[in-house]
Amino acid sequence: MFCLFAAIAMISHSPSADSAGMNGSGNASFSTCSPKVCIVGSGPAAFYTAQSLIKARQDVEVDLYERLPVPFGLVRFGVAPDHPEVKNVINTFTQTAKHSRCSFYGNVNVGKDVSVKELQQAYHAVVLSYGAEGNRSMGVPGEDLAGVYSAKDFVGWYNGLKSLSYLSCETAVILGQGNVALDVARVLLSPIDILKKTDITQPALEALAESQVRRVLVVGRRGPIQVACTIKELREMVNLPNTRPDMVAADFEGVTEALKDLQRPRKRLTELMLKTALEIPGEKEKQNKASRFWGLRFFRSPIEILADPDHNRTAGIRLGVNRLEGSGEGARAVLTGEVEDVTCGLVISSIGYKSIPIDPSVPFDSRKAIVPNNMGRIEQAAGLYCSGWLKTGPTGVIATTMNNSFDTARSMVEDMDLGTLDVSAAKTGSQSICALLEKRGVKPVTFSDWEKIDTVEMRRGEATGKPREKLLTVEEMLQVAQK
Ligand SMILES: Cc1cc2nc3c(=O)[nH]c(=O)nc-3n(C[C@H](O)[C@H](O)[C@H](O)COP(=O)(O)OP(=O)(O)OC[C@H]3O[C@@H](n4cnc5c(N)ncnc54)[C@H](O)[C@@H]3O)c2cc1C
Numbered sequence: 001m002f003c004l005f006a007a008i009a010m011i012s013h014s015p016s017a018d019s020a021g022m023n024g025s026g027n028a029s030f031s032t033c034s035p036k037v038c039i040v041g042s043g044p045a046a047f048y049t050a051q052s053l054i055k056a057r058q059d060v061e062v063d064l065y066e067r068l069p070v071p072f073g074l075v076r077f078g079v080a081p082d083h084p085e086v087k088n089v090i091n092t093f094t095q096t097a098k099h100s101r102c103s104f105y106g107n108v109n110v111g112k113d114v115s116v117k118e119l120q121q122a123y124h125a126v127v128l129s130y131g132a133e134g135n136r137s138m139g140v141p142g143e144d145l146a147g148v149y150s151a152k153d154f155v156g157w158y159n160g161l162k163s164l165s166y167l168s169c170e171t172a173v174i175l176g177q178g179n180v181a182l183d184v185a186r187v188l189l190s191p192i193d194i195l196k197k198t199d200i201t202q203p204a205l206e207a208l209a210e211s212q213v214r215r216v217l218v219v220g221r222r223g224p225i226q227v228a229c230t231i232k233e234l235r236e237m238v239n240l241p242n243t244r245p246d247m248v249a250a251d252f253e254g255v256t257e258a259l260k261d262l263q264r265p266r267k268r269l270t271e272l273m274l275k276t277a278l279e280i281p282g283e284k285e286k287q288n289k290a291s292r293f294w295g296l297r298f299f300r301s302p303i304e305i306l307a308d309p310d311h312n313r314t315a316g317i318r319l320g321v322n323r324l325e326g327s328g329e330g331a332r333a334v335l336t337g338e339v340e341d342v343t344c345g346l347v348i349s350s351i352g353y354k355s356i357p358i359d360p361s362v363p364f365d366s367r368k369a370i371v372p373n374n375m376g377r378i379e380q381a382a383g384l385y386c387s388g389w390l391k392t393g394p395t396g397v398i399a400t401t402m403n404n405s406f407d408t409a410r411s412m413v414e415d416m417d418l419g420t421l422d423v424s425a426a427k428t429g430s431q432s433i434c435a436l437l438e439k440r441g442v443k444p445v446t447f448s449d450w451e452k453i454d455t456v457e458m459r460r461g462e463a464t465g466k467p468r469e470k471l472l473t474v475e476e477m478l479q480v481a482q483k
């Protein structure tokens with residue numbers, strides 16, 4: 001009881017706390033006996049877990065350790081530049097980061113700079129929320145040819161993580177029919193006048209302005225009723241200026257008849273697809289003006305990426321023709337033995353992200369590529385929790401991630417209340433971890449350091465009419481942060 005009162009008294013009298021209870025420094029100092037929790041990552045899962053913990057218990061202190069010098073995970077490096085409204089969640093995350101009981105330590109690669117065991121020694125609980133940094137591979141010959149990218153790398157390129165691009169071909173094939181595939185298709189075909197007002201990086205903008213890509217095929221292994229994208233994203237493709245849908249009507253055989261058995265969201269999505277595929281696409285004027293095409297192709301699995309005569313670059317893709325076994329969303333694709341070759345210079349594999357293990361001491365289910373857990377409690381690892389895509393696998397929008405992170409926080413609070421998570425002994429928290437990092441030559445970036453980066457990026461963006469111009473290298477970020 002004494003500890004709790006002491007902690008509250010210290011919070012309300014903290015000289016660095018402003019009237020809203022913020023510190024902004026990343027260096028709060030508190031009673032040593034309040035529960036200390038650290039979270040690995042600073043994407044939506046990390047921030048929603050932190051927010052929920054801080055709200056549920058008035059004594060808990062939360063530190064976030066992030067690999068990059070900048071926070072927000074896929075909100076910064078995944079969400080498409082032309083979806084600025086989605087990025088508004090950053091405002092809520094910023095409030096959490098500035099809370100007097102929350103601190104951010106960027107530029108700390110957990111698993112390399114500090115181990116999970118070391119974090120466990122310093123904190124009462126460790127939450128792993130480091131997302132899905134790998135990608136599922138197609139497992140077909142030719143996958144490593146030039147001109148073949150994972151969607152993760154391609155998205156990273158236009159969002160400022162990687163430097164790559166090859167857009168000197170007419171046709172691009174995207175494998176997978178989820179929302180990431182549609183993000184990539186839309187960015188490839190969007191008029192530059194739209195993109196130049198977004199936070200897309202300047203090198204990507206310049207490459208897209210010069211792009212030769214005129215036709216984008218989004219290929220699925222199953223049929224129209226099984227696509228993984230949602231209606232808003234498909235409608236954006238249908239309404240994309242200066243483009244025309246180009247579908248194969250035969251792919252939609254029997255789909256009209258199946259509509260009556262579909263649940264409402266799937267039914268509306270399928271109706272839009274049918275309308276787009278079977279009706280004359282768009283008004284005459286749009287059709288005549290359109291110089292770029294996109295199409296969904298169904299019942300096709302990648303078999304091989306075909307090389308050019310020099311065996312250097314992608315010249316096409318061999319697709320296996322599938323038939324479906326079963327019906328509805330659970331139908332399975334089975335190869336028929338028939339193949340089809342499509343000429344293309346760019347292949348983007350958008351068949352899903354994948355979590356990877358970062359520390360050998362943490363249980364990891366390699367088949368499901370998640371950390372095995374029960375409501376966020378990592379199995380056979382007391383004091384270890386997980387949230388976000390690492391917990392569920394790499395699907396779900398930010399709202400889904402928010403809910404699963406709230407569930408993890410609830411499990412933790414329950415465990416603290418029941419005493420199954422022991423928070424009675426004092427822990428050193430960031431004090432000992434920062435000392436360790438210093439010894440190892442790692443200089444963490446605080447939230448106020450990130451705000452310096454933020455200010456520089458927004459100022460650079462202003463000059464060209466963009467919301468921000470991102471810094472592109474970790475070195476540049478550190479230079480600004482540590483000024
Ligand atoms: C391309 C793309 C576009 C999307 N667009 C939308 C959209 O428009 N709307 C929507 O609602 N949802 C969208 N989503 C889904 C949304 O991004 C996810 O639901 C959400 O980001 C998952 O959150 P997370 O915190 O689990 O993972 P992440 O956002 O990936 O965060 C993980 C964080 O952990 C950090 N990290 C990784 N390894 C380490 C380590 N070893 N040590 C320390 N830190 C580490 C990473 O740098 C990252 O900051 C999109 C997803 C993708 C892939």
Ligand SMILES: NC(=O)c1ccc[n+]([C@@H]2O[C@H](COP(=O)([O-])OP(=O)(O)OC[C@H]3O[C@@H](n4cnc5c(N)ncnc54)[C@H](OP(=O)(O)O)[C@@H]3O)[C@@H](O)[C@H]2O)c1
Nearest residue numbers: 176177178179180181221228350351352353394395396397
């Ligand atoms: N605007 C937005 O709201 C937005 C934008 C981007 C992402 N997101 C969200 O982020 C999450 C991840 O999106 P995502 O597109 O990466 O994943 P996804 O929605 O799971 O889609 C993956 C696609 O890849 C296909 N696929 C998987 N394995 C395959 C294989 N071995 N061979 C061929 N095809 C394969 C899937 O087909 P099967 O169905 O046959 O498995 C599916 O079409 C989703 O929840 C998505 O909604 C949202």
